[in-house]
Amino acid sequence: MKKYMDSTLCPKERAKDLLEQMSLDEKMGQITGFMPVPGEMGQLEMEHPHGVGAVSCLWMMGFDSIEEAADFQRNIQKQVMELSEHHIPAVFHLEGLSGVLLREAPNFPSGIGRGAAWDPGLEYEIGSLIGREAAALGVTQVFAPVLDVTRDARFGRHGESYGEDPVLVSALGCAYAKGIHDNRTYLKPESVAKHFLGYHASPNGIHATSVNITERELREIYAKPFQAAISKADLRGIMPAYSAVNGEPITGSKSYLTDLLRTEMGFDGLTVSDYTAVWEMYDRQKVAASLKEAGLRALKAGMDIELPNCRCCGEELKEMFASGKEKIEVLDRAVMDILEAKFRMGLFENPFAAETGSLRKMFHKEGEGELSLLAAQESMVLLKNDGILPLKKEKYRKIAVIGYHADKIHALFGGYTYLSFAEGLFIAKNTMAGVDTGVTDGNTETYPDSIVQKEKPEIEAQARKAKPQIKSLLEVIKDNFNEAEVAYEPGYDFIGTDTSCFAQALKLAAEADLIILTLGGKYGTGSMSSMGEGIDNTNINLPECQELFLKELSSINTPKVAIHFDGRPISSDSAQDIMNAILEAWTPADRGAEAVVNILTGKYNPCGKLPVTVAYNAGQEPIYYNHPNGSSWHQNTKSAFKRYVDLPHEPRYCFGYGLSYTEYSYCCMEIDRKEIKGNQPIHISAVIKNIGSWDGVEIVQLYVQDRSASVLRPNMELAGFVRVPLKIGESRKIIFSLWPDQLGYICPDKNWILEAGEVEILLGSSSEDIRLHESVRVMLDIPVEEKSRKFYASAEILKTPEGRSTDEM
16 A cells, blocks of 8 residues: 555655655646536546646535535546546535535524624534535535624625624634534544635725735734634634735735744645635736746745636646746645645545435534524624514504515525525626626616616525525514514615605505514625625615615604614614614524514524624724724824714724613622733633523623733723523623733734733623723733734633533633
């Protein structure tokens, strides 16, 4: 048996042996990807005659069953291995942000929605489910989690991130990645974190532009979630961002992909390009004079595989290595990474999808629908409630349901979900790089005063056919209020200025004794969406048609409840003024309609908290709670005005905010050490009590404030959090374990340190609702090791003084 086929050896040793036996042609095949199109499989041999490194599974979404998808994987993998002289299998990859992109796979709320759940345990379960499904299909790379820190709601991909805080993103992202990695029953799938680095800091909220970020902010804020996932979750996959940072495209930056990522941060895995990012260094960013130079620059920077297809790493680049113009070690480094990953994933032992007899049993597990419902319920944030919620069914005899989203199941799904991608059959233009699914049939009519293409009725019909088990919000309302007359009018679109349907909707509202509105845009993919990848916006408020409708609705004195759907949170003066209740639902996916109605009727007590700060309008963007001292709404200068001329500096809704049907008290805060002399954990405890009339879950948030430092520090920072379930009248003691090195930062000499001084410890229900606080003093400077430091505080929940249950974030 050849040494590289000996599974008892470590992946690195096997990869080294195989690399020594490979030809230049076979090596070149490994550094490129292939995007198969059904019916055009002859392209594989034509474009990759010696095998290929990676294969995209994006087109699997076109299959009706997992059996078809598995057959497709097996057929392609067989061809790939036959083309390779050493029968090297390809890594198959798929998107995993909100679920596997297959018709029968469960989908989950968008990243920002799951960020609002503040639930690492939920993220672990979702990651585990997606990893299991991927492995069953022969897929060993899952493109998720999104570890971007997002601070600007104008950015079209705002909804992909877990939120604006690096601690929140770190905790949730690590849990998701661990869930993926803990699948070891068949293949060993790996998580690929996106988008390294600073991608969501794009100026003016524009996708993929050049970003200028200080090195301190880049490392302390934007790199933190990636470092956490590398150190705590054994992250082995990275996708660099499209953007350039401080003048260097990340895809071609040795200082970021090698010096920072691998040397400083200790990453030891596979880097795969975002789709077309290598080519864009030549075509868009113009830092390479030719395609082969773009490919070479990416390899020298530390990139391993060009995706989705070979454009820059082809014959011309091969000739540079063959002629000796470029050192073969540049190529060998990347190929070594790729081979080691393939051995690590178990592909040489199990290169194919599970066989038909075991596939369905492996792919599906009992309870996946309930997990989708739980995720949807936990994601929702109650922003306003004057007491109307939960609704008393017997009180309402005629209910008016109004809004674009109410009778459409596809409106429940955001970007990077199956139904969103399936719209590619009807859109005029795709906005996702590297994917060309636009259809030109002459029908490119747009909504009034908008560039967004009008939806075609076939989209909802297709969604209903693909997901027959899913009900719209209107249908679930009718099911739950079966003794009331429930009537519907669309009223308005998700974008534009059309008011032609106002009259019918207002008439219906005037005749009802309860009005339920759906508000918001459409978060998706392609030219029929108002938000998504490559779909940015200067307006973060409601669409103009909806704002106009609300102003007319204000004269009707009937109870009103608003449900908001989108990839950015609601921000509307009109809604805040006239609605009795506002529920932020994001894009809740499969069980979203049921989750909304469960909250409206009190079957589920909302507990979600905002993972982002919400501005009044785009003029405040970017806005975030952990701004530096002396900035934003803590500017504190001696000027006459402490606000904008036309707005406060403060946000509409603060980070961590969210209402419940019950109330909680905080008391008895204790800190076991007030003087910190070394890197030993500080234990912070308090008692949380449910003093209301509903069972519920309180998300207790731990913040810190550094009172003084040699460098400018954030006004406050999240240090940890914990979900505390409490029955009516129940009390529980929580204990956070906070390590001093978590509070470290980069000092003027570029070293990581926690300087001596006073640190305020705060416990609260949001960043602006601080209930308890105490201070500790760091007695001496504490050096911090960047890679091994703590990234978020762990927490225990004590049931009684005698017995305890431990919840580790």
